[in-house]
Amino acid sequence: MRGxxxxxxxxxxxxxxxxxxxxxxxxxxxxxxxxxxGLSTGECEPMTNLSSEWSEGASLPYDLDEPRxxxxxxxxxxxxxxxxxxxxxxxxxxxxxxxxLTRFDPRTETFAALAPLPRRLSHVSVVSHGHELFxxxxxGRTLDANTSKAFYHYSPGRNRWSRMPDMxxxxxxxxxxxxxxRLILAGGARxxxxxxxxxxxxxxxxxxxxxxxxxxxxxxxxAAVVGDRLYVLGGRTPSxxxxxxxxxxxxxEREWTPLPPMPTGSGGLGVVSAGGAxxxxxxxxxxxxxxxxxxxxxxxxxxxxSLLSAMRTPRHGQAxxxxxxxxxxxxxxxxxxxxxxxxxxxxxxxxx
Numbered sequence: 001m002r003g004x005x006x007x008x009x010x011x012x013x014x015x016x017x018x019x020x021x022x023x024x025x026x027x028x029x030x031x032x033x034x035x036x037x038g039l040s041t042g043e044c045e046p047m048t049n050l051s052s053e054w055s056e057g058a059s060l061p062y063d064l065d066e067p068r069x070x071x072x073x074x075x076x077x078x079x080x081x082x083x084x085x086x087x088x089x090x091x092x093x094x095x096x097x098x099x100x101l102t103r104f105d106p107r108t109e110t111f112a113a114l115a116p117l118p119r120r121l122s123h124v125s126v127v128s129h130g131h132e133l134f135x136x137x138x139x140g141r142t143l144d145a146n147t148s149k150a151f152y153h154y155s156p157g158r159n160r161w162s163r164m165p166d167m168x169x170x171x172x173x174x175x176x177x178x179x180x181x182r183l184i185l186a187g188g189a190r191x192x193x194x195x196x197x198x199x200x201x202x203x204x205x206x207x208x209x210x211x212x213x214x215x216x217x218x219x220x221x222x223a224a225v226v227g228d229r230l231y232v233l234g235g236r237t238p239s240x241x242x243x244x245x246x247x248x249x250x251x252x253e254r255e256w257t258p259l260p261p262m263p264t265g266s267g268g269l270g271v272v273s274a275g276g277a278x279x280x281x282x283x284x285x286x287x288x289x290x291x292x293x294x295x296x297x298x299x300x301x302x303x304x305x306s307l308l309s310a311m312r313t314p315r316h317g318q319a320x321x322x323x324x325x326x327x328x329x330x331x332x333x334x335x336x337x338x339x340x341x342x343x344x345x346x347x348x349x350x351x352x
Contacts, residue, residue, distance in 0.1 A: 046313050046334035046341070049293065053309035057328070057344035058109040064098060064331035065340040066268075068126040069319035070133060072156055076104040076321045077114075077133050078330055082122045085338050094141050097122040101154065106324040106346075115159045121148060123220075125176035127183065129203060131156065134164070136185065137171045143192045147172050151201075168199055168208050175214075175223030175232040179251045184211070184230045186249065189219035194238055198249070215256050216245050222271030222320075224278050226300055228252050231259075231278045233298075236267040242285035243267070246298065263305050264294040270320025272327050274349050276300065279308070281329055284316030289336040291316050295347065312345050325349055 060078075067081030084096040097120040103112045121138035128134070133154040140146055149171070151164035167185065174188025174195070186198035196218070198211040214232065221235035230249045237243050244265030248257050266283025273279070278298040284291035293314030297306050311329070318332025326346040333339040 044333075044335035044339040046315075046343075047293075048313050049310060050312075052293075052312040054312040054345045054347045056312060057346055058111070060331055060342040060344060061102065061111050061113075062098075062100070063340040063342050064100075065333050065338055066122045066317045067098070067319040067331050068124050068135075069104075069321040069328075069330060070126040070128045071321045071323050072128045072133055073131055074106070074323055076106065076323050076328060076330075077126070077128075077154070077156075078102045078104060078319050079117055079126050079133075079135050080121045080124045080138060081319075081331060081340075082338065083340060093143065095122055095139060095143070097138075097140060103156075104323075104328070104330070106326065106328065115154075115161060118152060118161050118163075119148070119150065121150075123172040124148075125174050125185070125188075127176050127178050129178045129181075129183070134183070136167060136176060137174060137188065139172045145191055146170075147190045147192075165201075165206055165208065168210070169197070171195060173219040173221070173235075175221045175230065177223055177225035177230040179225055179228055179230065182251065184225075184249060184251060186211070186214045186223075186230065186232055187216075187218045187221055187235070192219075194219045194236065200251075211249070212254060212256060214249070215247060215258065216243075218243065218245065220267040220269075222269040222280055222283070224271045224273040226273045226276060226278055229300070231271070231273075231298065233271050233278070233280050234262060234266045234269045234283055240265075240285075241267050241287040242283065259298065260303070260305065263296055263307065264292055266292055266294070266316065268316035268332075270318050270329055270332075272320050272322045274322045274327060279327055279349075281320050281327065282311055282315050282318060282332070284314075284333075284336055286336045291334060291336060309347060311347075313343055315341070315343070322349070 064081040088094040099117040099120040124138035147170035171188035183201040194217040218235035244261040246259035269283030270281040293311035295308040315332040319330040
């Protein structure tokens with residue numbers, strides 16, 4: 001999703017004055033306005049690589065952009081996302097966020113609808129701890145106001161949601177991971193402005209504490225845990241929609257360490273941990289109008305990057321999670337900006 005903080009306010013104002021939203025026509029000016037607002041221009045043509053080692057899976061029950069997912073007891077839980085966009089008063093971009101909670105069984109490739117999230121949200125962060133699911137933050141109807149600080153707990157055994165202590169501050173599109181009995185949260189955005197602050201939540205005491213700031217302000221990042229480190233990859237900074245920055249947080253030492261840059265910088269990427277490695281999947285650069293199918297693997301022991309088989313259909317804003325020896329991706333946009341899809345694909349990590 002194109003961020004508002006990099007769109008010149010004068011351009012938006014001029015376009016809105018010159019072209020009332022209620023009377024849009026298929027003109028070059030409308031195209032510019034749609035691009036400025038991050039709306040689909042109706043020209044999305046997914047690029048499919050039929051020679052890819054990725055396999056096409058059963059489609060999602062609905063088109064979805066910016067969902068998030070986590071694995072609990074071998075099954076993947078998908079939460080939130082965007083189903084559509086619309087232009088509100090004075091050209092303001094309005095999201096249609098989802099409250100769907102869907103369980104995916106990777107063995108049968110079937111989906112099951114579960115109790116909906118208490119609030120419709122997109123750009124949330126999702127993690128598992130023990131046999132439970134946790135959902136944090138996100139955007140509601142807009143990107144530029146009222147970012148959520150809510151923290152929800154879902155019990156698969158009871159199919160029930162409950163409220164956890166709110167995050168210290170609202171945020172969306174942030175890095176989250178669990179190390180031991182602590183949830184680590186870093187970066188993200190509040191009202192679409194990138195952040196660097198970090199916090200820890202202790203599941204035993206149910207309290208939040210402040211951690212050292214992440215060295216760089218980033219949002220739309222990908223994150224995963226290996227050992228006692230949280231790896232935060234890529235994302236969007238105040239100056240770019242696709243950074244190659246990679247950093248890790250050592251929970252035992254309470255310090256951040258820079259890593260060699262990613263081979264391909266991207267924002268809105270999916271990141272998972274598998275086999276002691278960190279795997280970054282896809283992403284894009286809305287400012288350049290591109291998405292990538294790159295699959296980049298960081299080996300913490302060898303401290304080096306390598307490339308796995310590129311995705312069958314490049315995309316950004318997808319949910320990613322590991323299960324049944326594969327890494328799975330769900331939905332997202334196969335083109336820059338917003339173009340929700342029901343596409344699902346996976347890579348055999350033994351072959352990738």
